[in-house]
Amino acid sequence: MEHQCQCGHTHNEAELGVQYNLYQKIDLQNVECLNEAEEGSGIKVFKPWEERLSGSAYVESDVDDELLFNIPFTGNVKLKGIIIIGGPDNTHPDSVKLFKNRPGMTFDETTTEVDQEIQLVRDQYGVHEYPIKVVKFSSVQHLTLHFSGTAGSEKTRIDYIGLKGEWSPAPRQGVVIATYELRPQASDHPQDNDHFTREIQ
Template sequence: MSGPITITSPQQLSSLLSSSRIVVVNFYNEWSATSKALGTIYDQLAGNLQRPNVVTFAKVNAEQQTQISESYAVVDVPTFLIFKNGSQIQKLNGNNAKQLSEAVKRLAAEADSDSSGGFGEASSSSGGTWIGAGLPRGYKDVTDQVDARGLDLLNFDSEFGSVRTLFETTQPTTVAMGKGKGAASGSEGKKDWVESDVDEQLMLYVPFNSTLKIHTIQITSAPPSSEDDEDAPMRPKTIHLFTNLQHNLGFEEAEDVPATQTIELKPSDWDEKTATAKLELRFVKFQKVYSLVLFVADGEGEGEKTRIDRIRIIGESGEKREMGQLQKPEDD
């Protein structure tokens, strides 16, 4: 059995995040009694669950490695960050050993059963790529530059599709069925869309394999089957966009980070035939983009859940990113 890896530089942590499917990081300091107590439990978890390139445990001295602590907004110790496929998915503060243990064990079990297929493999044999709206002159669909290994979606209902469903190249099944009664219910066939879980908000982190110039984002969301159905999921309304972040935002954290652009969709923005709306971006603000966060703050209606079927990224692709390196956004 091996213990946690001691992180001594941002580059070492970045390399670790790119080489292991699950990474758990313990931010601690030497003088904190709570850090010491949780550290013993953490070491035991590492000894039982750590597996090379699958589940890796690491520890960071928060006082010595201030650059790493600041990068991930670690203020108090102990703090535990959990990463999956290079993207932060959970942040645990304080001394809740049971919560930490349950979260790590659950993810370790998922890592064992998770398929290793790359993004788009399931849909690569389809007859063509789904495009919900026309392409602006001079630009193309660059969704193939999405780095599926780093995708992260917060507050989604696991009874429906996963984050990768949003970027499938196939036509959404409910759009193929056509608008009308039952079109959005998905009572027949697979549920190839995403719905939010406990409320209407969704937080999506999208890293790219190359730097992009993003002109437009297409969002497909099948309409409610009936205006009288209070349980039907809503279409997104207010969307905050953030560029070039190193990891996903928490919902509370998003309130303190200035958005690159905020868009409020109107009912008239949705194409009746394709159930797709275009997010027209301020193009000058979306140059050299290597990651994107879409925060769906609310939906169009009085429902409790929001639905998205597909997302397409329209623009230009640039030079390939050097993966595994921490990057900082350039100043405008």
């Protein structure tokens, strides 16, 4: 099935569905969503492509129109695209800022240098792809997304965040080299050797 979104391009859903599978490579247990109205609701927006239009799982902001996601991956990601489905009416966010490899970010830090900022359009089918600066996002272990602004609502709602890219395992930590004795050497155990000598005497 194909859709023509507000960008004027026609998108093949089946093709996008195959590409937007990075949710499987997110360390969901350690995802952090700041300013979510319901605790634990932030991780619900990372879901299979086929479930993106389900309005039952979403996150809504609490005290204002901002949401901040700290998203760790289980390896290295070359990020190539993002799709956002916002909430109905005026709860759709206006923009999202992307930060690479800055775990534990807070709202106070979102005024620092941004790696990429995207102005969002309303996309009810979840087929509008926002291209990512691949050179900048070629080795991502942690992604931070800062959503802000609405068309007048005090709350921001997000139903789906889709991520496209290439995943590879994280580099293994340095190998610890250990030496094991096959046969104890007397010179390595002087105390035991003295004890053995006294017993003979």
